[in-house]
Amino acid sequence: MMKSLIKYGPLLLIVGLLSCEKEIRFRQEVSEPMMVLESVVVPDSTMRVCLTRSRFFLDNTNRFARVSDATLQLFVNDVATEQLAYDDEGWYQAAYVPRAGDRLRLQAEAPSLPAIQAEETVVTGVAALLAGDSTSSYTTYQIRDYESYAYDTLTYIMIYRTDGYDYVIIPTSRMLEEVTGLECRDYRYRVEFVFQDKKGSADYYELSLQTDYNAGTNDHPEFFTGGDNSFAGATMSMESRSLRTSNYYLNLDEKDEDDDILLFTNTWARRFSDEFFDGEEVKISLVLHLYDYDIIDGEGRRIPISEGTQLRLGVTLSCLSENYYLFRESRASASNDDMIGIFSEPVQVYSNVTGGVGIFGSICDRSAERLLTTPNFDTRIYDESRFIYF
Amino acid sequence: MKQLNLILLFSLLFLFSLSARNYTVSGYLRDAATGETLISATVYDRHSGKGVTSNLYGFYSLTLPEDSVNLEFSYLGYLPARESFLLDGDRTLNISLQANTLLEEVVVEAHENREIGVRGTQMSTVAVPVGQIKQLPALFGEVDVLKALQLLPGVQGGIEGSSGMYVRGGGPDENLVLLDGVPVYNVNHAGGFFSVFNADAIKNVTLYKGSFPARFGGRLSSVVDVRMNDGNDKEIHGNFSLGLISSKINVEGPLIKEKTTFNVSLRRTYSDLLVKPTMAYLAKSDPDINRFSAGYYFYDLNLKLAHRFSDRDRLYLSFYSGDDAIYANVKTTDYTDSEDAHYVSHLKLDWKWGNLVSALRWNHVINPKLFLNTTASYTRYRFSMGIGLTDSYTSPTDRSEEDASLTFRSAIEDYTLKTDLDWQPDTRHEIKGGANITWHTFRPGVSAISAKERTNDDVMRIDTTYGDKDMASLETMLYVEDNIELNTFVKLNLGLHYSDYFVSGQSYHSLQPRAGLRFLLSDAWSVKLGYARMNQYIHLLSNSSISLPTDLWVPVTRQILPMHSQQYSGGVFYQWRSKVDFSVEAYYKTMDNLIEYKDGASFMGSSTGWEEKVCMGRGWAYGVEFLAQKSFGRTTGWLAYTWAKSERLFDRPGQELNWGRVFPAKYDRRHDISLTASHKVSDRIDVSATWVYATGNCATLGTQQYVVEGETLTYIEGRNNYRFEDYHRLDVGINFNKKKKYGIRTWNLSVYNAYNQKNPFFVYTESDYDPGTGTVRKQLKQVSIFTIIPSLSYSYKF
Known part of the structure; x- marks a missing residue:
């Protein structure tokens, strides 16, 4: 009896x-x-607007109805310019092409929904995003701590580095029976991009990075960078991202809770304002690593499992309107809110739509890219003095 | 010219009054049976109609003209004493009052408790006799002083079952809780479900909600003044109690008869001991588990020593120590690879947090009119958390071991030196003044991480410590207040409180006027008005409504300014046949530099960057409170009703909350009703009941969903836009007393939430997807805790 009570007591408590x-x-x-407005205006591009209906949070439906019968009027610099037409794809298209500095106003009316209104000024992007100085260096070290798992024709090698870990996937046929270690070459790149902030205006930016691997040869082993199924031609990690002006430094990694975001999704974005560097020349500094690996066999020979990697690093600097900046910031906070929701107030996502909800924003992008490569196997120079042994 | 004549006339009258022959009667008022000093007992001269109350140490001083006097000494629950004589010189008169155990409703004429009753200038203040608190039904059989205060008008509890306090629209960190005059920083055990005050060790509890006397400062919304028993100076007495989750013992008595007394109380929960059999069973039933122990407990130790050197000098030592602890020790062995090889995993968890409060106090009667109290005190709250994990692998060929540990420590501690003077220069003035200097040290949080990895002969170590730097601040306070009797009908309390707070090279000053005015319309009726300005220099960083041990106190900074408030109050007071006190009070309070967390921000045990996570704004609260209180007799209790509103506005540029629009405060409640009653059926049985009803708490709930850029978002109309269902609950209790050879034993049966009302704790939405139909059903769900909870306790008083 006592045993049963002890055994089932906690269960009964949970049920209770x-x-x-x-x-x-x-x-x-x-x-x-409410009527929901979504429109992000890009200067010198055609403008389109999406109108949908919001739904009560306990509605047993999974879809949001588009509002196709609205009267949507565009005002440019307070002058009624045109009535937008609804197209087959569910958007209201404008004939007018907005220009930087235009003050736009949208007014919409639809049956059974409150009328809405939203205003936005079309942003002016930075003049240019230029490639700045770049430097590179490399370190070689041996790795003894690794684990390998063979599955049919592929072998997964899990490598523990000091700054993280990688999965290297190679054909099982290439995995040597006698492996005494792995050798890693860590190529460190510092890449800079430069832009000029506009003086006298409050500017808001979003910096985003895109990476694209280009593996060398077809029989090159594939590298698996993280925990999902996105294969890449090499492994990389981002050491730091920062902004620098003559008298200001901003570490863009501060808010980065998980550095693997870029590795998982190949995209990364951070927003910031020019509050502390108004009108200055700004250098975007990125420090990243590419890794190549060799297997060391029982006789001390190095057999390459990757070489000649190329990485295209794309950088996009978006100039956002204040409305769009506040919207994206609050939306990002709301998305993260799930983790800590029980300890914090839910985030109210910013909206500049009067009478309804949504966002009428503006954005202007400038992009630049760099191609980073690691040397081919036959051109490598082994410098034993620079080896780091763990 | 007319004004000059008036000034001259008043000056002459004043000089004349000073030149009249006055003498002073002074002394201590005590309980005849225990020698315990009586706080706020009344001394009243029927002949002149003058009277005073004893101070916090039982001392009184009444200055009267040379004449025959007819003094009456009275205290709630005691039989009055009378003394008549010709006052022709200063006289010391120590009076011992007999407790009224006859249960007769002795009528003491309408001059009781002159500080806060109908005749006193003090308003917005409630004293709840500890005996009455002890009679209330209790959660898990554990009587709680702070929970009893939640039943008073103007005081709202936080979440279900917690002892959090929200006074007149203020926040939980705006309450100054004093134990024998020393601040207690964390007044909660077990996440706030119990307070640190053991009712057995407590003599007196007074709550100030507004019209604060000038001697108090440092918090915006309330002062809870808890005083510990000094101890019986005649013989040893005590009591012990055994409950379902805790036991306690209290012993008091003389060390040197009628000179030195002690009072010691100890309380400890034993839920950790009760779950031990379950742990042992689990460990036994799983061969992989070598060791399995875990638990939670808290304890409180109160100690007070009092020594009387003479009628003029007394020394007191007050000490409190209380800790909560969570611990776990789990060791497992895994032989899954082979019999020769095994993994051993060992987890150790050790969390501790608690207060330590101590005070050394010297009372000195300088002369019959002048009483000096000097106190040196130390208070500390600290939290420490340790987690250790050891994993080892042993096989005939290999041996590896990983050892990692994390410790986190935070604390706040104060050293205080203060002195208070009570001076009664004549029959019209009761002057109090004093100074206080406090050295605060904030230790916001330090983490130490160590890790060791050993593989055969290779060893790798990490040992690092990081965290926020200690911060120190100096708080200085001066005050003076005068209780002035202008005439029989009009009495005035004027006070001035000055404080200076020095932190990080920055000094903040504040001059805070306080005023109270009483118009005595008749012996039973009075009207009072009050005003108080308060400042607060520290903030509590807290994750949630639940009191967590990781909550951190931090000082103001250059960016986050001191909070301040102004409160205006007015009320009508009536005493019915000296038995029942009625009061209706209205208040209006404004608060500035309040802080709230930004949307989505939370505090997770580190104060780093906390200024970036909060916004500063303002708030206001107003309401009407009604109280009918019967404190003595066979039937006691009170009925309290509050209508209140509390709102916030955060509209400073860059610090907007709720789009810069007004929103209700977290614990804004429109209606709050409490009804408590205790009735002594006979010497053997007494019963009690408490019924509470309150408007539901606020929460933020998005009620519309929409999609933008392919992402479903929630539209939140406003902060705290949703109200939970109304809250109500009935608690009942019954005591069965029996006189035994050496004392009285009592069985207490309490039922918390007797009609099993499922009150909201939190709500959430749930979506059920039906793959058959492809439809989704969304529901709003409410979670309740503390449904009906019966409890039983046994106590013995000797």
Whole structure:
């Protein structure tokens, strides 16, 4: 009896606690659906607007209805310019092509929905995003701590580095029976991009990075960088991202809780304002690593499992309007909110739509890219004095 | 010219009044049975109609003209004493009052408790007799002083079951809780479900919600003044109690009869001991588990020593120590690879947090009119967390071991020196003044990480410590207040409180006027007005409504300024046949430089960058409170009703919350009703009940969903836009007392939430997807804790 009580007591307690949960009716006034406006204006590009209906949070539906019967009027610099037409793809298209500095206003009316209005000024992007100085160096070291798992024709090698870990995938046929270690060459690149901030205006930016691997030969082993199924031609890690002016330094990694984001998704973005560097020349400094690996066999020979890697590093600097900046910042906070929601207030996502919800924003992009390469196997120079042994 | 004549006339009258022959009667008021000093007991001269109350140390001083006097000494729950004589010189008169155990409702005429009753100038203040608190039904059988205060008007509890306090629209960190005059920084055990105050060690509890006397400062919303028992100076007495989750013992008595007394109380929970059999069973049933122990407990130790050198000098030592602890020790062995090779994993967890409060106090009667109290005190709250994990692998050929540990420590500690003077220069003035200097040290949080990895002969170590730097600040405070009796009908309390706070090379000053005015309309009716300005220099960084041990106190900075408030209050007071006190009070309070967390921001045990996570704004609260209180007799209790509103506005550029629009404060509640009643059926049985009803708490809930850029977002109309269902609950209790050979034993049966009301703790939305139909059903769900909870305890008083 006592044993049963001890055994099932905690279970009964849990059941008892769970019974304290019940479904309740939402007793407050059920809010009416609102018109949702979505439009992000790019200077000198055609403008389009999406109108949808919001839904009550307890509605048992998974879709959001488009509003196709709205009267949507565009005002440019307070002058009624045109009424936007609804197209087959669910967008309202404007004939007018907005220019940087235009003050736009949208007014929409639709049956059974409150009328909405939103205003936005079309942003002016930075003049140019230029490639700045770049430097590179490399270090070679041996890795003794690794694990390999063979699955059919592929072998996974899990490599523990000091700054993280990699999975290297090679054909099982190439995996030597007698492996005494791995050798890693760590190529470190410092890459800079430069832009000139506009003086006298509050500017908001979003810096995003894109990476694209280009493996050398077809029989090159593939590298698996993280924990999902995105294969890449080499492994890389980002050491730091920062902004620098003559008297200001901003570490863009501060908010980065998980540095693997770039590795997982090949995209990364951070937003910032020019509050502390208004009108200055700004250098975007990126420090990243590419890694090549060799297998060391029982006789001390090095057999390459990767070589001649190329990485295209794309950088996009978007100039955002204040509205769009606030929207994206708050939306990002709201997305992260799930992790800590029980300890924090839910995030109210920014909206500049009066009478409804959504965003009428503006963005202007400037892009630049660099191609980073590691040397081919036959051109490598082994410098034993620079080896680091663990 | 007319004004000059008036000034001359008043000056002459004043000089004349000073030149009249006055003498002073002074002394201590005590309980005749225990020798315990009586706080706020009344001394009243029927002949002149003058009177005073005893101070916090039981001392009184009444200055009267040379004449025959007819003094009456009275205290709630005691039989009054009378003394008549010709006052022709200063006289010391120590009076011992007999407790009224007859349960007769002795009528003491309407001059009781002159500081806060109908006749006193103090308003927005409630004293709850500890005996009455002890009679209330209790959660898990554990009587809680702070939970009893939640039943008073103007005081709201936080979440279900917690002892959090929200006074007149203020936040939980705006309450100054004093134990024998020393601040206690963390007043909660077990996440706030119990307070640190053991009712057995407590003599007196007074709550100030507004019209604060000038001697108090440092918090915006309330002062809870808790005083510990000095100890019986005649013989040893005590009591012990055994409950379902805790036990406690209290012993008091003389070390040197009628000179030195002690009072010691100890309380400890034993849920950790109760779960030990379950742990042992689990460890036994799984061969992989070598060791398995885990638990939680808290304890409180109160100690007070008092020594009387003479009628003029007394020395007191107050000490409190209380800790909460969570621990775990789990060791497992895994032989999954082979019999020769095995993994051993060992997890050790050790969390501790608690307060230490100590005070050395010297009372000195300089002369019959002048009483000096000097206190040196130390208070500290600290939190420490240790987690250790050891994994080892042993096989005939290999041996590896990984050892990692994390420790985190934070603390706040104060050293204080203060002195208070009570001076009664004549029959019209009761002057108090004093100074206080406090050295605060904030240790916001230091983490130490160490790791060791050993593979055969290779060893790798990491040992690092990081965290925020200690911060120190100096707080200085001066005050003076005068309780002035202008005439029989009008009494005035004027005070001035000055504080200076020096931190990080920056000094903040504040001059805070305080005023109270009483119009005595008749012996039973009075009208009072009050004003108080308060400043607060520290903030509590807290994750949530639950009190967590990781909550951190931090000082103001250059960026985050001191909070300040102004409160205006007015009320009507009535005493019915000297038995029941009625009051209706209205208040309006404005608060500035309040802080709130930004949307999505939270505090996770480190103060780093906290200034970036909060916004500064302002708030205001107003309401009406009604209280009917019967404190003595066979039936006691009170009925409290509050209508209140508390709002916030955060609209400073860059610090907007809720789009810069007004929103309700977290614990804004429109209606709050509490009804408590205790009735002594006979010497053997007494019963009690408490019923509470309150408007539901606020929460933020997005009620519309929409899609932008392919992402589904939630539209939140405003902060705290949703209200939980109304809260109500009935608690009942019954005591069965029996006189035994050496004392009285009591069985207490309490039922918390007797009609099993499922009150909201939190709500959430849940979506059920039906793959058959491809439809989704969304529901709003409410989680409740603390449904009906019966408890039983046994106590013995000897």
